[in-house]
Amino acid sequence: MELEKYFRIEKLPHIWCPGCGHGSVMMSIVKGIDKAGWDPTKVVVVSGIGCSSRAPGYMNFNTLHTVHGRPIAFATGIKLANPELKVIVITGDGDGAAIGGNHLIHACRRNIGINVVLFNNQIYGMTSGQYSPMTPQGSMATTSPYGNIEPPFDLCELTRSAGANFVARGTVYHLPKLDNYMEKAFAREGFSYVEAISQCPTYYGRRNKLRSPLEMLEWQKKNAVDIKKAQDMDPEELKGKIVTGIFAEKDEEEYTSKYDQLISSVQGGKK
Ligand SMILES: Cc1ncc(C[n+]2csc(CCOP(=O)(O)OP(=O)(O)O)c2C)c(N)n1
Numbered sequence: 001m002e003l004e005k006y007f008r009i010e011k012l013p014h015i016w017c018p019g020c021g022h023g024s025v026m027m028s029i030v031k032g033i034d035k036a037g038w039d040p041t042k043v044v045v046v047s048g049i050g051c052s053s054r055a056p057g058y059m060n061f062n063t064l065h066t067v068h069g070r071p072i073a074f075a076t077g078i079k080l081a082n083p084e085l086k087v088i089v090i091t092g093d094g095d096g097a098a099i100g101g102n103h104l105i106h107a108c109r110r111n112i113g114i115n116v117v118l119f120n121n122q123i124y125g126m127t128s129g130q131y132s133p134m135t136p137q138g139s140m141a142t143t144s145p146y147g148n149i150e151p152p153f154d155l156c157e158l159t160r161s162a163g164a165n166f167v168a169r170g171t172v173y174h175l176p177k178l179d180n181y182m183e184k185a186f187a188r189e190g191f192s193y194v195e196a197i198s199q200c201p202t203y204y205g206r207r208n209k210l211r212s213p214l215e216m217l218e219w220q221k222k223n224a225v226d227i228k229k230a231q232d233m234d235p236e237e238l239k240g241k242i243v244t245g246i247f248a249e250k251d252e253e254e255y256t257s258k259y260d261q262l263i264s265s266v267q268g269g270k271k
């Protein structure tokens with residue numbers, strides 16, 4: 001297959017459970033890189049810690065598996081040191097929204113040229129099913145055995161308000177749409193955030209009466225609502241739904257380009 005060159009086939013078999021959605025999201029990223037036509041030697045894929053964050057290990061680019069919640073900090077350093085590089089961050093809802101949430105909002109505010117892809121399986125998969133800031137209210141988790149009482153973060157709304165140039169949410173079930181969001185995100189300068197609703201049958205499905213990966217995909221199919229349709233629905237109707245589509249698409253100037261101009265001006269034009 002044409003896309004095989006983007007994978008480290010020798011690293012297979014992968015660690016993901018049967019039916020896990022993370023492989024589909026990884027594939028969508030690779031298709032996006034291929035469409036963007038980027039030179040693989042100039043692509044850096046950075047991740048934190050989690051099942052999702054294992055993806056770069058299988059991807060044949062410059063890859064960095066860092067520490068929990070800090071991939072955006074590493075990616076910021078890489079992009080500032082060499083703005084020519086295409087920097088993608090792979091993170092999970094625990095990695096990106098809990099421990100790494102502060103890094104995420106500040107990267108959006110700076111609008112630095114990093115493409116964040118958050119694999120949202122609505123649970124901490126790797127550490128066996130604790131609830132995350134993106135676990136739906138009422139869901140069961142090892143740390144919410146009577147149902148989660150916390151409202152989840154809507155990170156698309158958050159990243160849009162914080163200043164990201166491109167924001168979108170898709171699902172593993174609606175994979176061609178997700179591929180399209182990757183393509184659009186990678187084509188844009190500045191910060192992009194793509195959230196992919198992924199399924200964790202092992203820790204989320206099992207505890208939440210979604211007894212097979214197929215049932216989890218059917219749940220995505222049933223509950224996804226396009227952002228345009230969602231605009232005409234009231235909050236009560238939207239409870240428990242996943243709003244999908246493009247939340248932000250703009251062209252504010254990217255951070256490292258502004259930074260370079262500043263350096264040039266203080267050095268009197270000499271770099
Ligand atoms: C500083 C620190 N705190 C906690 C952990 C333990 N830990 C590892 S992965 C993880 C959660 C991963 O969840 P998520 O990012 O949602 O990814 P998933 O495994 O669900 O893909 C946690 C809490 C850690 N490795 N380092």
Ligand code: SF4
Binds near residue numbers: 015021051121202
């Ligand atoms: S524990 Fe969940 S997220 Fe982790 S590999 Fe298994 S199914 Fe995927």
